[in-house]
Amino acid sequence: MPELLQNWITLQAETRPDAVAVVDDSGSITYSQLEIRSNQLARLLKAQGCRRGDRICILIPKCIPAIIGILGVYKADCLYVPLDPSGPTERLAHVIRTCGCRLILGGSRASEMLDSKIWEDASLAETSMGWLEPIKAPVRIRMKTAFTFDESCSGPTGSLDYENSGDDPAHILFTSGSTGKPKGVVISHRNVIRFIEWAVSYFGIVASDRNSGHPPLPFDLSFLDIFGTFAAGAELHLVRGADLNVSPKKLADFIRSQRLTQWFSVPSVLHHMAKFDAIGSKGFPDLRRVIWCGEVLPVPSLIHWMKRVPLAQFTNLYGPTETTIASSYYTVPHCPDSTEPIPIGTACDGEELLVLDDKLQYVRQDEIGELYIRGAGVSLGYWNDPENTANAFIPNPHGTDPNDRIYKTGDLARLGGDGLIYFLGRLDSQIKSRGYRIELAEIESVLSTSDLLQESAVVAIANGDIDTMIICCAYAPRSSACAPAHLRKFLERFLPNYMLPIRWRQYKSLPKNTSGKIDRRALKDDFVHSEHADPIGAYFAKHAVL
Numbered sequence: 001m002p003e004l005l006q007n008w009i010t011l012q013a014e015t016r017p018d019a020v021a022v023v024d025d026s027g028s029i030t031y032s033q034l035e036i037r038s039n040q041l042a043r044l045l046k047a048q049g050c051r052r053g054d055r056i057c058i059l060i061p062k063c064i065p066a067i068i069g070i071l072g073v074y075k076a077d078c079l080y081v082p083l084d085p086s087g088p089t090e091r092l093a094h095v096i097r098t099c100g101c102r103l104i105l106g107g108s109r110a111s112e113m114l115d116s117k118i119w120e121d122a123s124l125a126e127t128s129m130g131w132l133e134p135i136k137a138p139v140r141i142r143m144k145t146a147f148t149f150d151e152s153c154s155g156p157t158g159s160l161d162y163e164n165s166g167d168d169p170a171h172i173l174f175t176s177g178s179t180g181k182p183k184g185v186v187i188s189h190r191n192v193i194r195f196i197e198w199a200v201s202y203f204g205i206v207a208s209d210r211n212s213g214h215p216p217l218p219f220d221l222s223f224l225d226i227f228g229t230f231a232a233g234a235e236l237h238l239v240r241g242a243d244l245n246v247s248p249k250k251l252a253d254f255i256r257s258q259r260l261t262q263w264f265s266v267p268s269v270l271h272h273m274a275k276f277d278a279i280g281s282k283g284f285p286d287l288r289r290v291i292w293c294g295e296v297l298p299v300p301s302l303i304h305w306m307k308r309v310p311l312a313q314f315t316n317l318y319g320p321t322e323t324t325i326a327s328s329y330y331t332v333p334h335c336p337d338s339t340e341p342i343p344i345g346t347a348c349d350g351e352e353l354l355v356l357d358d359k360l361q362y363v364r365q366d367e368i369g370e371l372y373i374r375g376a377g378v379s380l381g382y383w384n385d386p387e388n389t390a391n392a393f394i395p396n397p398h399g400t401d402p403n404d405r406i407y408k409t410g411d412l413a414r415l416g417g418d419g420l421i422y423f424l425g426r427l428d429s430q431i432k433s434r435g436y437r438i439e440l441a442e443i444e445s446v447l448s449t450s451d452l453l454q455e456s457a458v459v460a461i462a463n464g465d466i467d468t469m470i471i472c473c474a475y476a477p478r479s480s481a482c483a484p485a486h487l488r489k490f491l492e493r494f495l496p497n498y499m500l501p502i503r504w505r506q507y508k509s510l511p512k513n514t515s516g517k518i519d520r521r522a523l524k525d526d527f528v529h530s531e532h533a534d535p536i537g538a539y540f541a542k543h544a545v546l
Contacts, residue, residue: 001197003166004189006074008230009035010159016207016233023258024063024238031233034068036157041072041132043156048103048130048146052077052163055099055172058132059083059092060107062217062238065132067226069105070217074189077164078102080171081184082218087496094181095174096124099383103146107133166190172383173220175321176430176439176499184383187220191324194376196227198349202329203262203289203315209234210286211262212255214269219435220321221293225264245269248278259286266435267297268468274304284309293317293326294435295468296423299338306335318344318423321437322392322407324377327351328421343420344413350376353421354406355413360397363415368424371413374399374406431460431469436498443471443501446494452482455510457518458501461527472527473501476509503527 002008009031012019017032029037050056056073058080060066073080081099083092096104106129128144132152170189177183199205211229213236215221229236237258244251252273255263263284270292273279290305290312297316306314317326330345347353355369356362363369374396381389396404412424429440440458447456454476460469475487484504491500505526511519 001193004074004162004164005170005192005227006038006071006162008227009038009071012230012233019207019233020235021230022064022067022213022236022238025240026064029064029068034071035159037068037153038071038075039157039159040155041068041152042075042160044130044147044152045072045076045078045103048128050076050078050102053169054078054102055081057081057083057096057099057101057104058106058217059085059104060132061085062213062222062240063107063133064238065107066217067236069132070226073105074164074170075160075162077162077168079169082171082173084216084218084496088492088494090494091182091496093121093124095184096127097121098174098181099172099184101127103127104129104143105132107131108135164189166193169380173218173321175437176442181442181445183385183388185321186380186383187324188380191377191379192223192227194350195325195348196224196231199224199228200231202348203228203291203313205229205232205234205262207233209261210259211236212260212264213238214263214265215435220325221264221266221435224291224325248273248276252278252280252284255284255287256282260284261286262289262291263287264291264293266294267292267301268295268434270305271298271301274301277304279305279308284312287312289313289315291315291317293319295432297342299336299340299342302332302342303335303338306332316342316344319373319377320407320409320411322379322409323351323373323375324379327373327375327377328353330420341422343416343418343422345420347375348377353413354398355415355421356397362398365415365417368412368414370427371409371411371421371423372406373409374404378405378407431471433460433469433471434498438471438499440471443473443491443495443499446491447473447475447487450487450490452477452479452486452490454478455518457510457520457523459520459524459527461524470503470527471499471501472503472505472523474505474507474510474523474526476507482506503530505530 012031013035019031020028021031021034022029056078058066058069070080083095104127128146130146131149134149166189168189169186170192172184172186174182174184205228211225211234213225225236237260244254287309313331315329315331317329319325319327328344328347330343352374354372356372357369381393392408393405394408396406410427410430412427414422414424416422431438443458447453456475459472461472463470488500511522513519
């Protein structure tokens with residue numbers, strides 16, 4: 001087992017230097033080239049004064065230069081912090097400030113954002129930019145340039161000595177937070193390596209595999225794609241371009257044309273491909289593994305896939321970001337009945353799933369409890385947030401080691417008579433939509449800052465077409481002229497697109513329960529039964545005032 005994530009690249013460069021490592025729509029790069037380019041970048045980062053433990057943000061879409069950037073950050077003994085180039089600038093600025101970013105690595109997409117006034121913030125004034133791609137056109141840049149693209153791919157190419165150990169942090173992933181601000185989950189090298197070692201062995205990933213790279217880089221699932229591929233010396237095929245993600249047929253063509261042997265994504269992608277019968281009669285003759293994680297895959301969609309790709313193995317993974325990619329697995333043994341629930345299965349090697357009651361005692365078989373996770377994947381906690389860390393990562397009540405911690409997932413689950421764990425939903429206001437973890441309270445917190453509203457509440461209802469959630473906003477405006485379009489535009493300044501409400505409903509005042517609190521159950525019922533319910537992707541243009 002390697003000590004650090006970048007060790008896999010060095011190993012493959014020594015044993016299979018000319019093998020293709022990564023492919024995107026611009027070309028490919030070999031393991032030897034990836035080793036050289038990441039060594040050059042790491043040395044440049046050190047020359048810029050980056051030191052062990054410094055946080056380096058990467059603001060670039062998924063591409064070969066981004067992969068070089070990640071490896072270069074690790075090789076410089078620094079922490080990688082991914083930024084979403086499509087995200088709102090205020091949110092990006094919050095992440096940069098919170099993590100104490102030492103330097104930003106950017107590409108051409110980042111240059112389009114650098115004229116934003118957000119970069120005039122005094123707290124960001126000392127943050128400089130290093131370029132991973134050439135900038136084709138002159139741009140107005142409010143940040144200092146640390147180094148150019150040409151400088152990033154020149155200089156000494158030899159290997160480096162590392163100060164980090166496996167227990168040191170590798171990256172910080174910022175997820176939706178109930179306080180209204182994203183919170184950063186700190187993941188160690190060993191957290192990731194332990195899972196990747198299990199995944200490569202369990203799935204049988206080998207050098208001849210051609211694996212998909214579908215999730216965006218800020219999404220923790222991307223680490224299975226990247227390092228599961230590198231550990232085996234296989235090929236990583238990055239799925240790039242908005243047209244691929246909105247066109248099931250183009251996505252199917254991509255799988256066929258790239259001759260992918262492994263596909264890994266959130267279930268909504270598989271569902272839409274099934275819904276539009278994108279697989280068709282051609283099937284995917286090279287595909288051997290279909291893996292999903294992040295939410296529940298509707299059984300009819302799974303049946304559709306299993307009938308059209310009969311030679312593939314289908315596996316459901318489960319796990320929150322705080323426990324590193326996934327903590328449990330279930331490989332579907334046969335094409336299920338349409339009413340047969342798909343479990344989250346059993347714990348991965350080195351992990352343990354505990355279903356406990358409110359007194360932290362084990363529940364009986366088939367009783368409902370809260371799911372806790374312990375073991376190798378449990379992360380280091382939240383960045384600079386000891387209070388939330390202490391609340392979510394608690395001492396194991398059934399252990400004797402004071403350092404043995406379990407993570408409180410907030411998910412409801414039961415242990416079935418078959419020995420498998422079944423996911424039953426959430427305890428709080430957190431939901432999963434399109435694979436993203438979303439705190440509804442974060443959306444509400446942003447809405448509460450708008451002077452357009454007297455009050456508002458955000459709830460989620462099930463989408464009857466797919467087992468995911470529709471985000472709905474109920475609001476009482478200060479003026480009758482306040483339309484959903486105005487509120488949506490306001491939210492777009494602070495929240496990524498996947499967190500924006502899809503359905504809206506206007507009230508004179510929000511319904512209250514007997515304790516005087518907003519009656520969220522009544523709101524959910526209103527949205528479920530509303531005759532104005534719009535399809536996914538649309539929102540109300542007009543609303544009747546109740």
